[in-house]
Amino acid sequence: xxxxxxxxxxxxxxxxxxxxxxxxxxxxxxxxxxxxxxxxxxxxxxxxxxxxxxxxxxxxxxxxxxxxxxxxxxxxxxxxxxxxxxxxxxxxxxxx
Numbered sequence: 001x002x003x004x005x006x007x008x009x010x011x012x013x014x015x016x017x018x019x020x021x022x023x024x025x026x027x028x029x030x031x032x033x034x035x036x037x038x039x040x041x042x043x044x045x046x047x048x049x050x051x052x053x054x055x056x057x058x059x060x061x062x063x064x065x066x067x068x069x070x071x072x073x074x075x076x077x078x079x080x081x082x083x084x085x086x087x088x089x090x091x092x093x094x095x096x
Contacts, residue, residue, distance in 0.1 A: 023055055023056055023057050024056070024057045024058065025056045025057070025058050026058065026085070027058045027059065027060050027061065027082070027085035027086070028084065028085035029085075030052070030056070030058060030082055030085060031082075032082055032083050032084065033081070033082060034079065034080070034081050034082075035052050035053060035079070035080055035081075035082065036052075036053045036077060036078070036079050036093070037050035037051060037052050037053065037077070037078055037079075037080060038050060038051045038075065038076070038077055038078075039072050039073065039074055039075060039076045039077075039078060040057065040074060041074055042069050042070065042072060042073065042074070043059065044069075044070075045062075045068050045069055045070045046061060046062040046067070046068075046069065047059060047060070047061055047062070047069070048060050048069040048072065048087075050078070050080075060080070060082070060085075060086070060087050061085070061086050061087065062086065062087055063083060063084070063086030063087050063088045064086075064088060067087050067088070067089065067090065069090075071092065072090075072092050072094075073094075073096075075094075076092055076093075076094040077092075077093040077094050078090050078091065078092050078093060078094075079091045079093055
């Protein structure tokens with residue numbers, strides 16, 4: 001009995017990275033609009049990894065020179081507007 005539970009846990013654990021990777025989407029495939037997202041990682045001042053409220057993960061790019069992600073941190077909540085897969089404006093909803 002314990003062996004079958006261990007095997008089941010191992011199988012589920014090995015499938016988890018595949019399921020997480022499948023949720024990553026290209027920013028250009030996200031429809032234009034306003035979204036709330038959680039920052040996973042700031043790559044540089046013009047690129048940020050986020051998880052959208054839909055559970056999709058994506059790397060977003062600043063759409064104009066005034067958009068600078070260097071002021072946000074991992075786990076911050078941001079509200080952003082996407083046009084053509086690029087962030088045109090965002091607001092950090094997390095109080096620091």
